[in-house]
Amino acid sequence: MLRYLDQFRRRHGPAAPAAREVSCDGPSDRPAAGNDVGELLAEFLGTFVLIAFGDGVVAMAVAALNQSGRGTEIFAASGDWLLIAWGWALAVAFGVYVAGGVSGAHINPAVTLALAVKRNFPWVKVAPYMAAQVLGAFVGGALIYLVYHDAISSFEAAKHITRGALGGAADSTPTFSIFATFPAPTSGRA
DSSP: OHHHHHHHHHHHOTTSOOOOOEETTEEOSSOSTTHHHHHHHHHHHHHHHHHHHHHHHHHIIIIIGGGTTSOSSTTTSTTHHHHHHHHHHHHHHHHHHHHHHHHOOOOSHHHHHHHHHHSOOOGGGHHHHHHHHHHHHHHHHHHHHHHHHHHHHHHHHHTTOOTTOOSSTTOOHHHHTTTOOOOOOOOSOO
16 A cells, blocks of 8 residues: 555655555555544444453353243253353454444454564554553453342352352352353363
């Protein structure tokens, strides 16, 4: 794109239009100045939507559905894994729809870093993008905690779960799994 603009300037003189910002996902129709706030807001909102929908569907499967009469065990109720898979798929799609047209929808600090390393994404934007993404994820997780607080507390009381306890009858892994991903616990077999 920059090569084309340089050729255009050589042919048509100094009255050529000013260069537009070129990002890893193609040229922007907006001038380079003032784009940063909109891009950061798009990354914040895209990541917020991703986490709100993704964690929301997991909170529903862990803390809400098994208390609704569908089943007594987490993920044993009919279709829980299917609900989570479709919920996260829609969460990613909605996050991309929210941020894609403005910032390229990185919605993940690892993606931002990879684009900076491999596709000439400006390094000066890496830290602000990552900050917006982490803040959006935190606010999305906080919203889900606020919305599902009573269901989570009820589930923990019904299952005699103690927050922070690992292993044993009071293991808090089920409710912790709403907000984090980690390897499945081993069963102790060698």
